[in-house]
Amino acid sequence: MIRQVKKSVSIALLTALAVSVIAVEPASAATTVIVDPGIRSLPFGGWGTSLAWSANYTGNWTSKDTLADLLYSTTNTDANPSTMFNIARYNIGGGNDPAYVSSMRVGAAVPGYKATSASAYDWTADANQRWWLQAAKSRVPAADFKADAISYSAPYWMTKSGQSTGNTDPSQDNLLNGYEAQFADYLTEVVKHFRDSWGITFRTLNPMNEANSNYWAAGGKQEGMKVSAGAKQIALINATNSALQTKSLTGTTISGLDETSIAMSHSSLDSLDAAAAGAITQFNTHTYSGGDRQGLYQKAAGNGRRLQMSEVTTSSGTHDHSSVSAYLGLASAITTDLKDLAPQEWVYWQALESEAESLAGNGNWGLIHFASDGTQNYWITKKFHVMRQYSNFIRRGYTILANNDAKTITALDPATGKISIIVYNDTASAASYTFDLNKFGTVTGSVQAYRTSSTENRATLSTIALSGKTFTTSLPANSVSTFAVQTTGGTSNLVQNPNFETVAGQNIPGWITWGGDYKGTNIDADYTQAGGMSGGSYEAVHWKATAYNVYTSQDISLPNGTYTLKANVRSSGGQSQARMVAKNYGGAELSVNIPTTSTYTTVTIPSVPVSNGSVQIGFYSVANGGNWIAFDNVSLTPVNLGLNKTIWGSSQWDANYTPAKANDGDSAGTRWNSASGTSAGEWLQIDFGSSTTFNTVVLKEFDTRIASFKISCWNGSAWVDSATGTTIGASKTVTFAPVTGTSVRLLINSATNTPSIYEFEVYNQ
Known part of the structure; x- marks a missing residue:
């Protein structure tokens, strides 16, 4: 969220980014990007935006359908462009004390559904934001549409300050003591009414937003409520989860914690107890500042939780709808998140942003700016078209593929074999790029190309000819380009990164680490190091100086059938458990013990009869300090039914x-x-x-x-x-x-x- 207390800091940092973007010298040599289908993400779930303020303000406009088409239409042409979002975040308003509403920023006074503690629910409230939610739902195919609900504050009459913008002391909690159950009842009544009367089942509900931050103050311009990490957040999560269950809202689960940064997401999650952490089915994080992105991914994936980058907005340079630094900043933010955090979903904060607020802050937030002077004017910015370079070409169900370039995202549509390559050039000169697709089985046809630059808006370009399985092109200065090309095959081994030939260290590409509990206490017990079989450079290892419990795994989607799982392993011995595992395939867990041996030997699970289209394979250790296993050359291959018959x-x-x-x-x-x-x-x-x-x-x-x-x-x-x-x-x-x-x-x-x-x-x- 754009917070007034942070705005000057944000502008200063992003202005520095803008200066660095303009000042970068062009590379002297061509860049070769190698795309690796053997290392890929979990299936991507899509893109979206928070409705909240902009929906509250524009939901009664005469041109509201046009605005909704720009964000959620699946019809996307040069004449009728769309970001093709499929996720909508709905803000359940608390409703501020009417005496303070006039001081809030444009659209931020989202109405609540219960004006006072004694009032009946007003189901006519928040009509504008509700229109937007229904508009999104009506435009997106039912299988793709996802609606999440979030609260920024309890109703003002449940707060200590009597305001939904925060406490008189921003460092102090603002929910009245002991009001967790009442607040949870309010939120879940709204969720229930949406399901029963308006035909929308929220996938998740989060009762708090950036709650451990000290941003939220009485007299502020937007809703926000401090809920301290630990006991206070635990109480609110458990109360909300209990209310969902009591009201049989089985289609809605808890998401959290929507903290402002990666680092704070880690610390707040680690402050939960097992019950509260277990209630959260979707980990949400904002990426306004950094931290251990890969560690947060492992924390989510290792606990079987979906990870959503649920909020960020970017701005750099002075206010300008065509700002170069603004659209390159967005490209950089998306690329960093998809490569390092690897969320299954990516949600922009306010795709529609107030022009007046942007002018007042001399910034470039949002993708589309709207007037708040009664004219109902709006302006499509360059950032809108850069968003399309990504969201039009990485669709729900795609997987993100590994590559060796920090500015390039590569994604595969497993249904068709088409890959999308999105790359930005933030230098002041053209850059020569070669894209190497030799790791794919076949590469056919020609390369379709699209670009946004200072003179182009996701323009369709002439096709590029392939040279075998590569193509070379020049990226204009300060541009974002997308290339689409047809491929097939690429790996006969269903296992990602089976030989661990990446780099030594933790966060093993293609693999998920469960560190023994929801905090990932022993997440540091698996890593890759120099060594390995058959002249390989690296091997995977379980080891820690103290006692540990760790599981290294990956989930594989594959056709039903019978498969053989093999790996080369060695072990110090001494563990209470050291096993290779196959499970979640439609039958009982299968495993084989890893023997004590200083040299590599092969272990095999000869028959894994997959009947549900997926399997989880992994290596599990429960060990004393100093015990170790090493594993390498992992393979999962179909059983040849005719072999040696x-x-x-x-x-x-x-x-x-x-x-x-x-x-x-x-x-x-x-x-x-x-x-x-x-x-x-x-x-x-x-x-x-x-x-x-x-x-x-x-x-x-x-x-x-x-x-x-x-x-x-x-x-x-x-x-x-x-x-x-x-x-x-x-x-x-x-x-x-x-x-x-x-x-x-x-x-x-x-x-x-x-x-x-x-x-x-x-x-x-």
């Missing part, structure tokens, strides 16, 4: 090229070859030994000889055709509807020479 063939070249060479697991050395002079009508048949369900065949051919083929399944009485194909080549994956039978056959209908197959693999995935 009985196999028959129509013919063979000689004893070195028998059918058994086609399902022995050697994809490059041994192979089956049919007899000399044969081509059409040759076949291979694998007998499973029992009834088996499968839906995928992978064929790996020597040379490119086969011109057409057919896959069939023996169902006990007849061969049933499953799929046909033409050429095979080095590797071809053939998928079809699941079939069940005791045998599978590859029939070669035509070939240019004697057919020869390295591997005939069968999967159910």
